[in-house]
Amino acid sequence: MEKKEIATEFARIVGDYNCTQNVLLADYTTFRIGGPADFMVRPRNAGQLSEVVGLCRAENLPWLLLGKGSNLLVSDEGFRGVILLPEGELAGIEVESGRLTAGCGASLAKIAVATVASSTDDHGRIVTKTLSELFAGKTGEFAR
Numbered sequence: 001m002e003k004k005e006i007a008t009e010f011a012r013i014v015g016d017y018n019c020t021q022n023v024l025l026a027d028y029t030t031f032r033i034g035g036p037a038d039f040m041v042r043p044r045n046a047g048q049l050s051e052v053v054g055l056c057r058a059e060n061l062p063w064l065l066l067g068k069g070s071n072l073l074v075s076d077e078g079f080r081g082v083i084l085l086p087e088g089e090l091a092g093i094e095v096e097s098g099r100l101t102a103g104c105g106a107s108l109a110k111i112a113v114a115t116v117a118s119s120t121d122d123h124g125r126i127v128t129k130t131l132s133e134l135f136a137g138k139t140g141e142f143a144r
Contacts, residue, residue, distance in 0.1 A: 001059055003021075003038070006039070006055070006059060006061070007019060007021055007039065009055055010039060010041050010052065010055070010082075013041075013043075013048055013051045013052055013055070014041055014042060014043055014044065014048050014052065018041065018042040018043070018044070018087075019039065019040070019041050019042070020039070020040050021038065021039055021040075022036045022037075022038070023036060023037050023039075023040040023083065024036050024078075025037055025074040025078060025079060025083070026074070028066060028072075028083075028085070029072050029073070029074060030068075030072075031073065033073065033074060033076070034072075034073070034074025034075065034076070034078065034079075035074065035075060035076045035077050035078030035079075036078040036079075037078055037079040037081065037082070037083040038061075038078075038079070038080055038081055038082065039061075039081070039082045039083065040082075040083045040085060041082055041083070041084055041085070042084075042085045042086070042087045043084060043086060043087070043088075043090060044086075044087050044088030044089060044090065045088060045089045045090065046089070046090070049084065049086065049090060052082070052084060053084075056081075056082050061081050061082050062079075062080065062081030062082070063081055063082040063083075063084055064079065064081065064082070064083055064084065065084045065086065065104060066083050066084065066085050067104075067105070067107075068107055068108075085105070086103060086104050086105030087105055089103060090103040090104055090105045091103050091104075091105030091106050091107075092106065093106050093110055093111060093114045095114055095117075095118040098118070100114055100115060100118065102114075
């Protein structure tokens with residue numbers, strides 16, 4: 001398929017608003033560097049994500065699932081492929097019966113808040129401490 005046909009197919013899967021071309025990745029990284037991606041697709045649920053990845057595979061398009069961009073450096077040349085930016089259900093967090101489930105697009109900060117809000121025992125404090133150490137580790141990497 002040609003690029004225009006691929007864009008049309010992505011838009012069919014996720015909607016016009018959730019599929020853009022030539023997106024500057026500098027806007028999606030903590031360090032604000034990086035050239036354009038051929039496509040940015042924002043799937044909102046597992047079905048859309050599965051269809052988009054299936055199309056990428058069928059068309060031999062490289063793809064990358066992007067989180068919040070804090071551990072990402074992108075070349076000025078950009079990314080020749082598809083950036084997947086999970087939203088909606090894929091960024092959700094659920095707490096039920098002491099079990100926390102987070103989508104692939106959920107931020108670590110929101111996961112930490114949900115963990116603290118839902119913890120009532122020592123297990124919750126252990127998880128919170130682990131998340132705190134993770135954040136401290138990330139900060140320490142950039143301080144070197």
